[in-house]
Amino acid sequence: MSADIDPDASRHGAEPTVRTPDGTGIDAADHDRDADERGSRPDPADEPDADADPTAGPAAVGLFERVLVVTDGTDVGEAAVEAGIDLAAAHGATVDALYVVDTTEAWDMVVERREREGEAAVEAAEARGRERGVDVEKRFRYGTAHEEVLDFADAHGVDLIVLGSARRTGLDRLVHPEPLPTRVQRGSSVPTLVVGVDDER
Numbered sequence: 001m002s003a004d005i006d007p008d009a010s011r012h013g014a015e016p017t018v019r020t021p022d023g024t025g026i027d028a029a030d031h032d033r034d035a036d037e038r039g040s041r042p043d044p045a046d047e048p049d050a051d052a053d054p055t056a057g058p059a060a061v062g063l064f065e066r067v068l069v070v071t072d073g074t075d076v077g078e079a080a081v082e083a084g085i086d087l088a089a090a091h092g093a094t095v096d097a098l099y100v101v102d103t104t105e106a107w108d109m110v111v112e113r114r115e116r117e118g119e120a121a122v123e124a125a126e127a128r129g130r131e132r133g134v135d136v137e138k139r140f141r142y143g144t145a146h147e148e149v150l151d152f153a154d155a156h157g158v159d160l161i162v163l164g165s166a167r168r169t170g171l172d173r174l175v176h177p178e179p180l181p182t183r184v185q186r187g188s189s190v191p192t193l194v195v196g197v198d199d200e201r
Contacts, residue, residue: 062091068158069097070149070180073121075197076164081125083195084162088134096156097125098139100148115140146183153190161192 069084071077081097088095099118103111122138129136141148153161163181181194 062093064088064091064093064159066156066158066160067093067095068149068153068156068161069095069125070145070161070163070184071097071099071121071125072164073099073117073124074164077121078124078164079195079197080162080164081128083193084160085125085129085132085134085136087160087162087193088129089132093159094135094137095125095129096137096139096152096158097122097129098141098149098152100145101140101142102145103142104144145180146187149180149184150187153188159190161188161190163192163194165194165196 064087067084067088069081071081084095084097087093099121101111101114101118106114118140122140126136126138139152141152149161149163152158161184163184165179165181181192185192185194
């Protein structure tokens with residue numbers, strides 16, 4: 001916007017008056033004072049939100065969003081469920097409780113028994129999650145355990161796999177030289193937590 005200084009005002013020792021194109025006059029001192037006030041005014045964007053909680057920090061973001069817990073209904077499986085649900089509760093994550101029915105070397109009656117055991121195991125995991133306020137999804141798969149665990153983790157985008165591990169006897173080492181946790185750890189693209197059973201249990 002263009003403006004002219006009134007020469008008569010400056011000759012009489014008065015403050016110069018800014019003449020705007022519409023003919024109105026703005027005292028230069030007032031104009032400068034308004035500019036100073038505008039410069040000293042805080043930016044509304046910098047002012048604190050009246051509704052915000054002054055004691056609240058930034059929103060917490062959990063390290064994990066989805067935890068896969070592999071259970072088998074044994075004490076080892078229960079230890080994995082406890083650890084997985086504890087982590088999920090701490091990080092605001094959900095849990096997938098997975099039971100793999102091994103069909104590689106079993107007859108039909110053995111598979112049926114394992115199905116019943118698996119159903120009880122995932123039901124117990126769901127109940128434990130409900131006590132802790134954690135959402136637990138019950139999952140079943142059939143096949144070779146480590147392959148099904150790894151495939152499920154990849155297909156569902158889990159952030160952490162939790163498995164239990166028991167002390168192994170000499171015979172078990174001969175029959176199964178590579179237990180499930182070892183196979184999962186070697187093939188997994190996400191962190192894997194292996195937990196043991198407490199000595200007092």
